[in-house]
Structures are given as C-alpha cells and as structure tokens.
Amino acid sequence: MNLDRRQFLALTGGGLIASQAGGSAAKAQAVKTSANIVILGVGAAGTALANRLSERLDGARITLVDARKEHLYQPGLSLVAAGLKPPGYVVSQTKQWLPSDVAWVEERAAQIDPESKKVTTEGGTTLEYDYLVVATGLVLDHDAIEGFSLDLVGTDGVGALYAGPQYAEKTWRAAQAFSEKGGVGLFTRPATEMKCAGAPLKHAFLIDDIARRAGNAGKTDMRYMANNNSLFGVPIVAEKVRMLFQHRGIAPVYSHVLKSIDPGARRAVFDTPDGQAEMDYDYIHVIPPQRAPDVVRNSGLSWADKWTDQGWVEADAKTMRHLRYPEIFAVGDVAGVPKGKTAASVKWQVPVVEDHLVAAIGGGEGTAVYNGYTSCPLITRIGRAMLIEFDYGNNLVPSFPGVIAPLEELWISWLMKEIALKATYNAMLRGRA
C-alpha cells in the first residue's frame, strides 16, 4: 500500500499547517436515489466503498454480503511473520468499520445471476440489485500444493504468512528457528496472479536480516524461487532487487514453481521449464496459487480468454466496470485488471467505482480513471524499505519525485510502513482517505 503526499505530511506533522481547511468540502452533495446496491465482500474494498457510497447517496439501499466477522489488515501480515508485531495487530471487527445505514447479510454469497440481477446466499436469502459490486477478494488455493496443509505451518520448517494472523505468527516460529539454526531457506511464490508480489521478497529480506543480526548469516543458504525469469513484474524493480539479492547473498532461482512438499523429508518439488526439480530445505515459505472464489467463477463474470485458471472478473481496466454487465463493478483482489492486488490499488480503485456508480445512478457517465497505480513499501531490512509505486505501464510513479527515490532503501519508507500505513488504511476503510 502507498502513502501519498497527505500521509507524508501527516507523518512529518507539517501537513496541518500546509494543507487548507475545507478540503472535505470537495465531497459532492448527496445524490437522492432509491437504487438498490449490493456489495459482495466486506474486506478493504467493500468496506471503503460502502462508506463512500453511504456519504454520496441519499436514500440508496446498500447491502453488504459476507460471512467474515473479522477484518484483516493484510499489509501487516509480513510484520507478524517477522516477529515485529503480534497477530492481534492485523485483526479488527468488521462491524466497527461499517456505516450504520447499510445492511450487512452475514452470509457468503452462493450464486450470482447477472441476467436476472440476483444474488443468492448460502443461507438461501435472495437479494435483487440494481448495481452489484464484486469485492469478494480471492482464495488461497493451498490444496494445489501437494503434501501441504495449513496444519503444517510453524512445524518442520514450513511457513505460510498469507493464510491469516495465526499462521503468520506460526510462520515466524519456523522462520525464527531457521534464522538461528541456519540451513537452506526456500522462499516461493505461485505462478498465478497474487496479492502484493512484494510480500515474498519482503519475507526473504526480513528473515535474512534477522539471521544476519543474530550473527548467523554464514549458516543460512537463502534461495528465492521466482515463478518466471524475473524477480518482480516491473523490470526496473526486478533489476534492483536482483542487485540487492546479490549484495545480501540471496540466490535467485528462476522459473521454479512449487508443486509439492514432503514435510517429513523436508524436500520440495518444483515445476521448471526442464521438468521437475527436487530441493531439500530447512525452511520453506509457501505462497499458494490464488484464484477468484467459486461463486465468482461459476457466475459467468470471469474473463473467458484471460486468467482462465484463475477466474478474475472481466472488468474494464480504467473504470473497473464489467465489460458485459454495465451495472456490475469489480474492485480489489477479484478484479481482472492487469495490476495491483494490494490495499494501495483498492485505495485508488474505490473512488473510481464510486464515481462511475454514482454517475450511473444519476443517469450520466463517470469520468474517473484508474491508471493501474499500486504501490508497495518493499522492506529490505528491519528499519529500511523502498517505496515502490508503479502503474499499468510498469512506469515508476513516485509520489514524492526528487525527494523519496523509489529504488533507494530508506528509513522514511520504513517509518511510513510502521507508523502511517495502518492509520491511512483505516481512514480508507472509513471512506476518509
């Protein structure tokens, strides 16, 4: 997730003086409507959008559908998995973020019928909609890794930080043991689209740093298992990471996608262009393939010719609007756009959906455009990070050009990650950032 100029100013404290009062007056007057809006998902995207729509619309019926009672601040999971924050750091109650005037159906959506504009829940409730926002997030397909099960996390040198706060904590236990005892550490990532692609890099950097600080750098053999022939989707960042890895002694292993693990033998099998390859490990960090939830994949909303194994929603990259059903929008992880399964993407996508949805209710066309902006405070060690921001075109789009160099390891970027990021994220959830 990104910190923009506002958060930077917030961080330095100068913003109160520098900014002008009355900025919130930018909010347009509430649009009167009786529109029936259903939002699938109460994660970052669904919650932020519900709050913003609740402000913008007067009289609309907004219904959120999701069974998750706990909200996860996912950008914090990498800190939990490095022993820097407790699991509770990332957990809050969904209810506390929701506006009072929206309805929350605490069930999972079971079926979406875009033709008759209906959603059916697992409990059998049927909801009709005028506008539907698909913000379900994604599912971690752990079963796709043979031999792997979440029960293994924290034991036998197995980590999987994405699986949730308790698993991130267990991941830390396994990673900590590795940082003390040493051995071969494998840091994997899937061949599918995934949440913040910086996360596996951060984990590798952090565990290396922790081992180094403990004086155990000589004992560890760190290997980063890239899914293709690059370390990051943005070429200039990939090259910088390659150089940092070289400096830190982390070996990149290209085009190795985890297929299975044998936890007893501590052996992993990878699919490679030359067939399967086996590798022994003392610690392995598993990030499973990631896909749209079945309810989305079975609804006919997915791309027919792209990501066919993953099922992301067929959305216009600039407006987040479904290409075949104009009353449907996708936002967040489940959206089939070429970049950005991060909270920063959500922060930029939500106002775009809000603009087009509110305009549609008023009978017009929205003008906001999502340019693929996403960002990642790419932690390179405890105390330093690179603030990587980029768009659909793989261009670096720094928020502070000439001040914060995007490819430089900086303390200020770490401060942002540790102090301001969660506050900004929470403000975003409330629709205020």
Place this chain on the structure above:
Amino acid sequence: MKELSFGTLIAVFEEMMGRGLFWALVAVAALITLAYVYVLIRDRAVSWRKFLLAQLSMPVGAILAVLFVQYITHSGFRDVGGPVDAIIMLVIAILGAIGMAILVYTVQSLMRHSSSSEMP
C-alpha cells in the same frame, strides 16, 4: 482523493493515535500555545533569562524526539539511508527542540509569575 485535504489528514491522525488521544494532544498543544502567548502578553516582553533556559533545553527535546520515533518504529541511526532520511531526522529533532523550548519557557513563566526577578 489524490489532492491534499485537511479532512484526510485529520482522519489519518485520528486513526494513528485514536480519536481521544489525538484531540487530547491537540488540546494540550493548543493550551501550551495559548499559555505561551498569554505569558508573552502578560509580561509584555520576552524574558531573556527564561529564553536562555528554554534554549538550553532544546537539544534535550531534539534528542528525545528522535529517540521516541526510533523507539516506536523498530529502527535506529543505522537505518538512515539517504539525504531525505537525514532531513527527516533533522525535522523531527527541530520539532522536538521547538516544542521543548516553548514548553520550558511557558512553564517557567507560569511558575515564576513576577517579572521583577528578570534581568534588566
């Protein structure tokens, strides 16, 4: 949402510290500032002796501010990586120094009301 907005800044600060603590700190800062202005008006002059003590306290405020930020962020002096980091550290130090100076000056003025004890 990409423009600077006072409302957003307030929102982030509220989330950072909690609504109660943030506004309590704003109130405390406002009170200290008001008290500072009050003693300046009341005494109709800057007391240079108090100002000297306030100045002497500035390095303490600067160091405390920098150490505080490091303490709450798992970081230290070794993490300063580029010019902007040095500038940020300096800004934090300056803010700490100024805050401490105002506080010390105001507290002295409030505690020692009489201006007759001042140097001519």
